[in-house]
Amino acid sequence: MRFFSSHIIAILAAILFPVFAKARGKARQASCLSNMKQLGLGLMSYTSDYDEMFPPSYSYLNGSGGAGGYNHWSGAISPYVKSNQIYVCPGDKNKGLDPTNTFDLQAPKISYISNEVVMGRPRAHYQVVSQAAIDEPASLICLAEITDYPYAIGGSSGPSGVAYKSHRPANVFTSSCTNSDSAPAGPPFTQASYQECQAAFDQAATLTGMLAEGPTHAIYMSPDRHNGGSNYCYADGHAKWQKFQSVLSNYQFGTRFYSMYGSPAIN
DSSP states (O other): OHHHHHHHHHHHHHHHHHHHHHHHHHHHHHHHHHHHHHHHHHHHHHHHHTTTBOOOSEEETTSSOGGGOEEEHHHHTGGGSSOGGGGSOTTOTTSSBOOSSTTSBSOSSBOEEEBTTTSOOSOTTBOOOBGGGOSOGGGSEEEEEBOSOGGGGEEEOGGGOEEEOTTOOBOOOSTTTOOOSSOOOOOOOOHHHHHHHHHHHHHHTTOOSOOOSOSOGGGGBOTTTBTTBEEEEETTSOEEEEOHHHHHHTTTTOSBOTTBTTOOBOO
8 A cells, every 4th residue: 555655646746846847937937027027117217317318238437448347237227126136037047147347337146138239338339229219119129038158158358357248238130140340230030040049049058168259149148048938128118028939030129220320220
């Protein structure tokens, strides 16, 4: 009788454990989505106070270069959010990445990454973006989830030497999913574009050394952290879960490069 009881318990455990695991995954997804909604509210509060302008992904603290540290978007909106925990996704394997430098103005841990189309970098041809400039803010992603593989976002940065460059923005444009400061325009998204981006994400999972400054800034994201998809925050402040293929095929990373002067069309 004892044998049959233990056998039944083992069968029940085999059935229930995947159910419990899925429930935990759903709970992490919901908690992350709540974080993104609060970050969206923080961004909207920031824009309300700064002439309806979005913060840049980062700027230089000394005004001239990364050696002096970075003023990150997460630091810019910090007066408008309730807790630093909001910046950390419970499904992030690393529990958030550290700032690139210890003296950066940035959340102490970060699981979310900006879309460079909306929140650009300090380059001569980049500008801050106004809400009024965006054609369809409810359909344009401004924040995504950062990669689970820190080597994918590596590089060197001033006094920190080799670092996980958590200040960097994501960019899925130019030759499908590559990045270029000077030529952001690329072809419309196709099935091949999706497959190229997916290959970049697969590469990130196998990196054993720092990825040098290079062309695959889509690799900075985590497209399938939650049940085959990921949470995204949009330029109107709302947030929702999406599958990456749907995000690409519906042009949710934008059809214009708003943070570049002239806002060049992408397709």
